[in-house]
Amino acid sequence: MAQATETLRVPPAAARQNMGPADTALAALTVIAGALVLAAIVMALRVAPDAAGLTPDETAAQRIIYLHVPSAWLSLLAYGVTMIASILYLRSSQRKWDEVALSSAEIGLTFTVATLASGSIWARPAWNTWWTWDPRLTTYTIVFLLYVSYFMLRGAMEDPARRARFAAVYGIFAFLSVPITFFSIRWWRTIHPVLFDAKNFGLSSGMAPVFFFGLAAFTVFYVVLLWHRIRLEQAIDEVEALKEMGGY
Amino acid sequence: MTFLRAVSAITWKDVRAELRTKEILSSVIVFALLCVIIFNFAFELRVPDMKMVAPGIVWVAISFAGTLGLNRAFAIEQDRGSLAGLLLAPIDRSAIYFGKLLSNLLFMLIVEAIMLPLVMIFFNLSLLTGPHLLVIFLGTFGFAAVGTLFSAMAVNTRAREVLLPILLFPVLVPVLVSGVNMTGGLLDGKTLADVASGLQVTVFYDLLFTIVAYLTFDYVVEE
Numbered sequence: 449m450a451q452a453t454e455t456l457r458v459p460p461a462a463a464r465q466n467m468g469p470a471d472t473a474l475a476a477l478t479v480i481a482g483a484l485v486l487a488a489i490v491m492a493l494r495v496a497p498d499a500a501g502l503t504p505d506e507t508a509a510q511r512i513i514y515l516h517v518p519s520a521w522l523s524l525l526a527y528g529v530t531m532i533a534s535i536l537y538l539r540s541s542q543r544k545w546d547e548v549a550l551s552s553a554e555i556g557l558t559f560t561v562a563t564l565a566s567g568s569i570w571a572r573p574a575w576n577t578w579w580t581w582d583p584r585l586t587t588y589t590i591v592f593l594l595y596v597s598y599f600m601l602r603g604a605m606e607d608p609a610r611r612a613r614f615a616a617v618y619g620i621f622a623f624l625s626v627p628i629t630f631f632s633i634r635w636w637r638t639i640h641p642v643l644f645d646a647k648n649f650g651l652s653s654g655m656a657p658v659f660f661f662g663l664a665a666f667t668v669f670y671v672v673l674l675w676h677r678i679r680l681e682q683a684i685d686e687v688e689a690l691k692e693m694g695g696y
Numbered sequence: 697m698t699f700l701r702a703v704s705a706i707t708w709k710d711v712r713a714e715l716r717t718k719e720i721l722s723s724v725i726v727f728a729l730l731c732v733i734i735f736n737f738a739f740e741l742r743v744p745d746m747k748m749v750a751p752g753i754v755w756v757a758i759s760f761a762g763t764l765g766l767n768r769a770f771a772i773e774q775d776r777g778s779l780a781g782l783l784l785a786p787i788d789r790s791a792i793y794f795g796k797l798l799s800n801l802l803f804m805l806i807v808e809a810i811m812l813p814l815v816m817i818f819f820n821l822s823l824l825t826g827p828h829l830l831v832i833f834l835g836t837f838g839f840a841a842v843g844t845l846f847s848a849m850a851v852n853t854r855a856r857e858v859l860l861p862i863l864l865f866p867v868l869v870p871v872l873v874s875g876v877n878m879t880g881g882l883l884d885g886k887t888l889a890d891v892a893s894g895l896q897v898t899v900f901y902d903l904l905f906t907i908v909a910y911l912t913f914d915y916v917v918e919e
Contacts, residue, residue, distance in 0.1 A: 538915050593866040600862055604853035614849045617912045618863065621842070624908065625867045628901050632870035635893040636877050 474675055481672040484665035488514065492662060497654035505573040514659060516566040518666035519559045520588070524626075526556030526670065527595065531623035534616035543685070544678075546612035549619055550602070551677035555670060557595045564592065583634040590629050594622040702787040706795025710769070711802065720768045720803060728761035728811045736818060746819045751879035754815055754823070755835070755872055761811070762804050762839050763864065766847040767857045769800055774851050783917060793844065793913040797906075801840040808832060827888045828879065834898045835875035841902060842867055845909040848916050867905075874898045 467475070492514035499510045529552040537545035567585070568578050579585070601618055605611035714720055735753040736746075743749055773779040782792050812832070816823050843864055850860040865872075874894040881891045888895070 538912070590866050590869050597862050597866055600855075601849070601853070601859065604855040604859055606854065610852065613915045613918075614852070617845070617849065617916055620908060620912065621867050621905070624904065625870065628870045628897060628904070629873075632873045632894070632897045632901075635897065636873050 474672070474679075477668070477675070478672050481665070481668045485669050488658075488662040488665035491658045496658040499655075503573075509570050509573045512566050512570040514662045516563060516570060517659070518663045519563040519566060521663065522666055522670045523556045523559035523563060523591070525667075526552045526559065526674075527591070527619075527623050527626070529674075530556065530619045534619035537612060537616045541609075543608075543612070546616065547678050547681040547685075548674075549612075549616060551674055551681055553595055553598055553619065555673050555677060557592070557599070559670075560588070560592045560595065564588065583630065583637045586633050587626070587630040591626055594625065598622060699788055699791055702785075702791035703794045703798065706782070706792060707798040707802070710796070710799035713772075714799075714803065720765055720772075721806060723768070724761050724765045724803070724807050725810050727764055728757050728807055729814060731757040731760055732811065732815055732818065747821060747883055750815065750819050750821055751876045751883060753819075754812070754832075754879060755875050757811060757815075758804070758808060758832075758836065758839070759865070759868070759872065761807055762836070762843060763861050765803050765807065766800060766840075766843045766864075767850070767860055769796065769803070769844075770847040770851040771857070779917070783919075789914045789917060790910050792917065793910060796848075797840055797844045797909075800844050801837060804836050804840060805833070808836065821883060823879075823883075825882070827882050830888070831875060831878045831882065831891075831895075831898075834895070834902060835871050838871040838898060838902045838905065839868060841906040841909055845913060845916060848913070870897055870901050874901075 492511055496511065496514065498507050502510060530549045533545045533549035533552065536542075537549060571580070572578055598615060598618055602611055602615050605614060732753060735749070735756070739749050739753075740746065770779075773782070783789070812823050815821065822828075843860075846863045846867075847860050850856065850863060853859050874897045878891040878894040878898075881894075882888075
């Protein structure tokens with residue numbers, strides 16, 4: 449019980465002056481992830497061979513695949529992590545799972561925007577249009593909207609426990625609806641012919657190592673981002689607790 | 697009280713309350729009608745054959761009117777505090793979900809029963825065949841299954857009614873896409889077998905999300 453003249457007792461975490469083992473590990477991993485992503489970018493731009501049979505514009509644009517596909521894969525991985533964390537939160541009511549769900553959804557949404565933007569930039573030279581309603585793109589737009597709605601739901605709720613529960617329920621529905629959405633739209637598209645072929649992801653033998661290296665680099669990048677974001681969320685919680693103790 | 701009696705008690709409670717006031721049905725039916733008429737103005741002079749846009753009009757009208765009805769259904773419970781009463785009753789919480797699901801489904805079907813003949817008259821189409829009704833029923837069921845759960849969530853937020861369509865429509869896309877395409881296919885003269893893929897998607901959706909809603913409803917209504 450702090451008296452008026454005493455300073456606030458801060459939780460141990462906030463008073464840490466020295467880096468603990470977890471902090472060192474995260475710092476090291478951050479440096480590694482940064483180096484890997486940089487290497488992946490260099491390899492994508494310089495090392496990977498040109499694709500065959502394309503115009504000069506398309507040849508340059510084709511290199512977007514090394515950014516575009518990992519972003520898409522990571523966004524779906526992130527949303528899957530959100531669903532699993534949501535289920536674990538509902539079962540245990542432990543705040544940490546809500547932190548994981550929220551952090552992963554936020555990172556996933558960022559990668560979703562990156563995927564949509566990079567895909568659109570690629571489409572312009574390759575298909576001569578910024579956008580088309582083919583099944584994959586349409587489904588992916590719905591995925592984007594699902595997680596925008598996830599954050600609108602979170603923003604509309606004040607009570608932290610309720611917000612976490614509702615977001616968890618929505619996170620489960622959102623991820624489960626993705627495959628069903630894809631199948632329903634793809635079936636629709638078999639009736640109305642698609643104007644453009646689905647992107648051809650045939651990777652020549654020279655491209656495959658660059659591609660998979662990029663995929664691995666981005667996955668490490670995701671883990672680092674997630675870890676940092678969870679720590680940020682924990683810091684936010686500590687600030688809220690401090691504010692309550694101080695009577696704000 | 698057995699589970700089925702609890703469910704039917706809740707459904708009948710909603711039906712009886714609605715019969716007395718008719719506050720949901722009247723506004724939703726009028727809204728659905730207005731939707732259809734406005735779409736007529738939106739398309740008529742630019743579209744060669746209204747049959748082309750009729751499936752979309754039907755399903756959009758169902759979606760908008762359905763959202764309106766769902767909002768009212770849970771808002772009434774909230775405003776009068778009767779949800780707390782339901783939660784205190786010695787029944788399985790999921791009975792509340794199924795009871796509300798059935799009453800919402802019933803209201804939507806009544807609205808559609810009035811809207812569809814009018815669409816038929818306005819656009820000179822045949823929409824009351826068996827296959828059509830099956831397609832519309834399956835889609836409406838999916839709508840009600842997910843919508844009942846999400847409206848229970850939306851009614852507890854700051855944004856209230858506005859949030860329900862934001863939450864609901866992205867998750868509802870499979871139902872809407874399949875519904876529009878099945879209805880369109882049937883209008884074009886296809887048989888139910890031709891649109892079987894859409895039926896599979898919708899039935900799978902209905903089953904999966906009813907189960908998920910049943911499993912998560914408890915977490916949504918607990919205080």
